[in-house]
Amino acid sequence: MLSKLLYFLLPCLRKEEKYALDNGRKLLEDLIASCDGKSNPIHHYSADELIRATNNFHPSCLIQEFRPHAFRGVLDNRSVIIKTMEAADEARDEAIRNIVISVQMSTHKNVLKLLGCCLEFPLPVLVHEYATLGVLNKKGGLRDDVAVPWKTRIRIAKQVANAITYLHTAFPRPIIHRDLRPDCILLDEEFVPKLCDFSYSITIPPKQSHVKDIVKGTVGYLDPVYVKSANISEKTDVYSFGVILLVFLTGQKPFKENQRGYFEYEDFIPYLKLQLACEGQIKTIVDPKILEELGEGDEEAQQQLHDFLSLALSCTNLESEARPDMINVAKELVQIENSIMPS
Incomplete structure (x- = not known):
């Protein structure tokens, strides 16, 4: 019943909402499968927040050593790493997997802490703590x-x-x-x-x-x-x-x-x-x-x-x-x- 309702509602949604719905469904499925239904809450950033944080993903914010793409941004008055994915057949699954494992590993002091993500782009975007060096x-x-x-x-x-x-x-x-x-x-x-x-x-x-x-x-x-x-x-x-x-x-x-x-x-x-x-x-x-x-x-x-x-x-x-x-x-x-x- 829910799937039929979503089918009729999709044409009425903004593209950001469609991305969030599609990515969110996949993320929830993977979290349930990988974490046995138990997971720490994941903070969700809006697309507008990340666009402002990176000056619309300006090339001057690129962290060159990262792959495929990562930007230095400022959120809540602190530097962060905002990581995007290149469009590819498996890119969404890989981004979701990165989120799921990062959530489970973020309590370890030698893992880059995941601060949250944004699901309002075609592919999920990850927000990590900044590492100065x-x-x-x-x-x-x-x-x-x-x-x-x-x-x-x-x-x-x-x-x-x-x-x-x-x-x-x-x-x-x-x-x-x-x-x-x-x-x-x-x-x-x-x-x-x-x-x-x-x-x-x-x-x-x-x-x-x-x-x-x-x-x-x-x-x-x-x-x-x-x-x-x-x-x-x-x-x-x-x-x-x-x-x-x-x-x-x-x-x-x-x-x-x-x-x-x-x-x-x-x-x-x-x-x-x-x-x-x-x-x-x-x-x-x-x-x-x-x-x-x-x-x-x-x-x-x-x-x-x-x-x-x-x-x-x-x-x-x-x-x-x-x-x-x-x-x-x-x-x-x-x-x-x-x-x-x-x-």
Whole structure:
């Protein structure tokens, strides 16, 4: 009866109301399915509020590091991140998924807090807290290629690992991020990392260790097992996180492009590092800025680098069963962080 009533009312609604009705129905369905009917309230911003906050989404408000589009805006006298989606077949589902998982994860201190959303556009728009230092770039640094100190890199890795562990273990069924990469990590003014972008996240069905789905993610961070089999498990995130660790250690992107613009598979960081991880060669792959910061002759620091590399390589093992669980990765990073006694 309700559906018939909506059918007759739709022509009378403004386009914003139609968008809100359509997006709201989908959001409610996903919240019920993902949260067992239990969810924190989601603040709804109007389209007019977000247009004013971003000067009608003016290009000068764009946060360049984000994808697909994110704008810096001001709402209630504070800076916020307003994230939009590009029009695509699955864009609405991905935006809704991002909202649903962000709502569940927003209580974690290392997740970018979702302040609310707007359903009055063709695709839902998300409103997040602002992170002062911005997005990590593809080399694990800040804007303008500003390097992050080594100790801070370890702490960021540890805290992001905690957030991923929470994603895997805190809910009735494990949730897999599926697109972990440096540019889904933001830093606040205290260098506290904030994980974001759950658009590709997927839930493992009850009593199963994996779920099959089409391959989504970012070149260089995709688990080869997932690429070959389309099977997604917790170890899918472990692999991607291992590549992030290697980016932190090397200060390099995880792949190279040849002259024709194609990605060279053999140049992916995990495989390159397996060749160069022999004793005595680690200095040839570590970010020179780290070596400059640590100085020569510090055996504890050199051992810390080796331990960090060893963990990264175990995470990127080509056999998914041989990779550690995320909770053990987080514990190992705590040990690595504490391995050098403060002077």
